[in-house]
């Protein structure tokens with residue numbers, strides 16, 4: 001698929017999305033969620049200490065997870081292929097310091113940026129929808145020494161088929177397959193976990209981490 005076709009598909013997806021609510025159940029104005037269930041599962045602690053670290057999100061959507069990391073003192077860049085998502089993220093979170101949103105396709109951008117990041121992550125984002133043999137080496141290349149990548153998507157056994165998200169290919173790999181690929185593409189160590197839905201119900205989430 002060309003970048004133009006990917007953009008059209010994700011603009012179609014973005015059109016009907018409802019914005020994340022203003023406050024979560026705990027009353028917080030910003031928070032991090034790796035799963036598709038509200039107020040559920042692990043938070044940003046998965047990424048380690050964030051203060052002063054440089055962070056890149058691939059497929060940042062409306063920017064709600066990344067904005068939370070900026071409030072914790074990280075220097076954050078959000079990348080999304082859909083210009084309307086970037087616009088929504090800036091409109092909602094653009095006032096926060098240390099936070100930048102930009103429009104671009106993950107492979108295209110990583111192939112040309114000289115920047116290194118301490119953390120590169122994706123929540124149901126570009127990693128799920130991009131050929132891993134192309135994207136993972138670029139993510140490894142963009143990682144500073146001691147850096148970490150992390151990403152989540154619906155556990156493959158629970159993912160609706162075909163992909164309802166857009167007319168783009170989805171890479172429904174299981175944890176073992178991701179770990180094999182990550183190690184093959186130069187990560188020193190990789191691990192995965194499956195997060196059950198609330199009360200054991202609803203789609204489970206696969207969460208993968210890998211270290212430089």
Ligand SMILES: C[S@@+](CC[C@H](N)C(=O)[O-])C[C@H]1O[C@@H](n2cnc3c(N)ncnc32)[C@H](O)[C@@H]1O
Nearest residue numbers: 010059060061080081082105106123124125126
């Ligand atoms: C399912 S949404 C998730 C958005 C956000 N991470 C969240 O959790 O709300 C997937 C996002 O990834 C973006 N995306 C998909 N493929 C991409 C790519 N190759 N490069 C950059 N962004 C991409 C889409 O535009 C969309 O905003």
